[in-house]
Each structure stands twice: as structure tokens, then as C-alpha cells.
Amino acid sequence: MTCEIQSAARSAVAAARRLVVKVGSSSLTTAGGGLDRGRLDSLVDSVARRCESGTQLVLVSSGAIGAGLAPLALARRPKDLATQQAAASVGQLQLAHAYALSFGRYARTVGQVLLTAHDVVRRANYRNAQRTFERLLALGAVPVVNENDTVATEEIRFGDNDRLAALVAHLVGADALVLLSDVDALYDGDPRLGGARVVREVACANDIAGVRAGGVGASGLGTGGMASKLAAARLAAGAGIPVLLAGAVDAGAALTDASVGTAFAPTGARLPARRFWLGYAADPAGRLHLDSGAVAAVVESRRSLLAPGVTRAEGSFHAGDVVDLLDPTQRVVARGVVNFDASELPALIGSSSHRLPPELRREVVHADDLVPLPRL
Template identity: 40%
Template sequence: MISDTTNKRVVVKIGSTSLTSQHGQISRRKLEKLVDEVVRLKDNGHEVLLVSSGAVAAGYRKLGFLQRPTALIEKQAAASIGQGLLMEAYSELFLSHGYVASQILITRDDFSAEDRYNNVRNTINILLERGIVPIINENDTVAINQLKFGDNDTLSAKVAGLVDADMLIILSDIDGLYDADPRKHPHAKRFERIYNITPDIEQAAGAAGSAIGTGGMKSKIDAFKIAIASGIPSFLGKASTPDILYDAVYQKAIGTYFEVTTSAMNLNLKKQWIAFNSGPRGEVIVDMRAKNTIMKKKGSLFLPHIQKVKGRFNHGEVVKITDSNDETIGLGVVNYSSEKLLELQNLPQAKLAAHQKPIVDSEQLVCQLHISVPINL
């Protein structure tokens, strides 16, 4: 429970349907409500980061389309118009309350390179220290499919982990997670608090329910898994509910709270980057002894247990670790290049003992078994 006297760092994600009218244009009324609630949290001493969808939805009519385009190049053109409209409106509204808003546009590639990942973190920290409200979105205008987060639900969870947020709030057009689709099943029950995302809960998550947005309930569940693995409690609620942000932070809102338990993985920043952002450069196949050590004892990986090396990678890059059945065991930062590993593998058995340095240290290894969300999502 968050106390009234504790200032928190809160990441708020809001979807396209919660920001636009039924015709796909920016809704001034919805924006004003959101900004007013963010300002209330700011006035109470909290730091707020906003992950805002809506650029494509806000821009496609200005581009001459009657419906949201589906072709990537058309969506990118619409985003180039809509992002400016969004930021203009945000800046004006926040300034009217005495706060400055900043824009941060990123792609998945910005997170996959560790130095750029840390640069984003440093930039956001400076902005927050200065009382600025960072408004974050995927750089839809330039991102290609291979470098996209996929949806802003995933992006918001990764941003929450990046900045060591105290809470992630996802605002949508539904007031929480239900055991069935409430639009089709009037007797569906809402989950008030979730302590473990089970397969049954995942099954209750439906597909995208909006023609304007891109994320559905499944993407939100994936986002909450990332947040929980990063040790961040989360909340899902309806954006149109009065005082939803304030009440969510103070544990009074109608919606679904996703709690972090003592059994959660609670990955540190380095392991978050390895698990969710790095993008493996190659692969090492290991024997069953190494697999058991990694999965059961969370140990390091040593040279004698590597059966095969695939791909080309340098020292310090992330590789995928698999078994002989092609089952993913985890991801880890290697202490040797692929060239050096192949060279060491050809050494006589008597000389292998001289190389005691782990191929992957346990501190820089994330095992798939230990977290509930697929690694490198």
C-alpha cells in the first residue's frame, strides 16, 4: 500500500481510444482530464512519466484518410502529423498548470543497445529531477516492424523498469481484467487484485477490442508480466473514470491491481535489459548438466559444457543459451567472442582446465524458467 506521505515515480500509459474521439481526432476534453489528473499527482509531489498513444489516430484524417490506414508507410506519415498535434496540445495544457512537458520518441533499437538504453534512462532522470513531465511514444514515423515494440503497453512496462518506477498504471477503455469478456458476458467478474498471472488469467485476456488502438488485453498482460518481473506493482483501469490516476496511486481505484510478491523475480536493471531488450547476437548450445545448473541453481556457464556455437558475436554481447533440443534456457552476456570460443573448444582436454573463467557469469544471465514472461519479448 502506498502511503499518503510517500512520493512515488509513476509511469502512466494511455491508449488511443482514451485520447481520441469516435472519429479518430484528438479529444480536447479527454486530454484535459488526463492532464488535470497528472497535475494533481505532480502537485502532491509525485513524479509522472506519460507513455501516450494516439499519434496515428490523431493524424490520419489530416492526411486525408477516412479510416485508420493499415499500410506501414501511411501510418508513419499519419504519425508524423499526429505526434505534433499531440505534443502541441499536451504542452499547452501542462503549461497552463505551470508544468513543462518534454517529448521522447524511441524505437526498440534504442533499447537494444545498452549504451543508448542507459542514455535514455539518464535523460529521463534529469527531466524528472527538474520537474518536467516526459511524454514518451514509439517513433512511429521512422520505426520499421523489426524495430518496433509492437504496442505502447509493452513500451510502458519497459520504461517503468528502465526508470525504477514505483508503479505502472495502464489506462484503457475497460475498468480492469475480467474472467470473461464483459461485453459478451454480462456476469463476468472483475479481478480486484492479482498476485500471480496464471494460464487461466492469460486465457481470460481477449484480443484487441478497438479499431483505433493496436493493443489488446493480451498485450497488457504481457506488459504486467514485465513489470512484475522488474518488481513494479501495476494497475489497469478505465481512463474515463473520475480521479482514476489519483485513486490508483492511493489504492482506492476501481480496476485491477497486479501485485509484486516475494516470489517475483525482481530483476535488476542489467538483467531487465538482458531479458527484455538486448536482442541476442548468437547462440550457444549446452549439455544437460549445464542446463540443470542454470535452471536449478542459477549458476554460471563454463566452457566444458558448451556443445556448439552458432553465429558471430563479440565479447560482452548477449547470446541465447539453448539445449540440444533447441529449447531456450535463457540469455546471457558472454565473456568471450564466438571466434575465441571456437578456438578454445579445439584445445586438448587437459588444457581446458586452465580456463576457469565462466563463459557467462550468473550475474549476467537470465533463465527463462525464473520469469513468467518470454525473454526478449
């Protein structure tokens, strides 16, 4: 890892003309429930200054459920889905109104965009969301994005807004992604326990090999701890987007010279929208296990997957569905559109193509419909 690589990611964040910024619940709400208007105004001050420099900015904001606790007289974040949805219904109005008032101090118009996983998993919805963002940004508005918690069920949730932010960053063609939270950087352990070392630059998988991020930074108001932020940073960096992870209290520096927090250099090439959707947003319907030769062909040579390289199939998928491709160690190495139904594959597994009838001699996954996934 060189100094040039270290500085490149921060420079890219500082110079980004289109930027996605995500802020967590604990940075906007109080422990007792309700919005902390002072924190929200401070965040908006930093965002508005960046917008005034000419940057088009999309803000992914948690906090709807937390904002709804106090108005509904709820002492803590509810665990059951129905009450979470009720709190989000009340809190989302409070959050949107607070942002409208705060950005109004700078004569900035905000637009609310509520998404569910279907909006990025389904190709038609994905394209529609892209058009909405493009028009809002062209009109000079600041889109404020949140998961649509009032209707999202466990089956169609993003899981946390960190992953949502990474997906939105690619969806809008952002030059960089900034993740703001209650932790000021990535550490190799829990900084609350002492002895943890801060990781300032991440350029490859080796830089985070010793990081134990589970639970670090999680609060009672949100769903995302440091593990979710690390996963989101890896997702975005793997798709060619530089990432800065920093504390919300350092938003001013994060959105000016990017001199704070942890910077993640891109580890993969920027993908066309369809290939990103295929690799990171689509919902896999099954899994194909590959032998080492097939892994080398698919990942290193970027060739199509053929039947002889498949050792096992899992799931109830149909031709045209997206499936994960796993290496012999059970690691997902790629994702692609399968050309066979799950019921057809057992008879093909391990078979040489010349022994199959002509109608079955097609690729299991064609190279044009296959995306290798980075290791970072």
C-alpha cells in the same frame, strides 16, 4: 495469496513517488480520427492532481497515428508503414501541442521524449535516455513519451507502447506502473462476450493461468490489446515493479488510491539497470538450448553456464552478444552474454571442461552476465 499481498501492490501504486502512466490510443482519439480533447483534458486533470501531491510522473502516451488521421483525410489507421509514419509525423505535433495546452492549465511544463527500440537495446543510448529523464524530472517537467513512429521500422519497433511503458518504468527507476486502456481490468476471457470473470489481484503465475487475453481490448486505432498489457505487466512485475491495469475512465481513482482495476504484485527483485537491460531490453542474437541440469544450475543456483549443459545453439551470434537460454520444453528461462562465437560452440557442446584446450575452458555464459527470467 494473502490479503497483505493483495493490498501491498495497490498501496505501492498509491504511494509511489515516481510513477509511469501509460494511456492507449483508443482512450485519447475518436473513431473517425483526431484527438478527443475532452478525454485528453480529463486524463491530464488526474495526472496533474497526482503531480501536485509531490509525485514525479512520466506519461507514456499513444495516439500520434490516430491524431494524424483526420488532418490527412485518412478514414482508418493505415496498414502500410510509410503511411503510418506520415500520420505519426502529423499527429505527433497535434498530440504534443494538446498536452502542452492541457498541462498549461496547471502551469505544468511538458517535455516530449520520442524513443525507438535502439534507445533501450543499445547500452549507450539507454544511459543517455536515463540522463534525459532524470534532468526533466529534476526540473519539474512531465515527460510525455511515445515511440518514434516517424522513423521506426518493423525491425526496430517496440511492438506496442505497453512494452515501452514497462521498459521506461525501470529505466527511470519508477516505484510503480499504471496502464490505462479502454478495458477496466483484466478478465479471464473477453468481457464483450459475457461470462468473463474479473481478476482483481495477481500475485503469482497461478492467478492468471486461465486467462485468455488474446485480442481483448484491441481497437482499430492502436496496436495493443489485452495480451500486450498482460505481457507488459508481467515484464514490470518480474523486475520488481508493481503494476495497476485500469480503465482510462477510472484514471482519477487509479492515480489516487489505486482502488480500481487489476493489481500485479512484484514477482521478482528490483534489478540494477545493467541487469534489467540484459534481461528485458537487449535484443537477443541467438538461442542456447540447455539440459535440465544446466537449467537448475543457471536458474536455481545462479551459477555460470558451462559447455556440458548446452545441447544445441541457434543463431549467428558473436562473443559478447546477448542470447536466450531455453529449457528442454523450449521455454526461455534466462538471458545472458555469451563468451563464444556461434561457430565455436558446436565443437564444445556436451564436452567436459577438462577435455577442452585451456583457451576454451571458460564459461559459455558467466553468472555475472546472466539474468534468470521469472515465470509470471
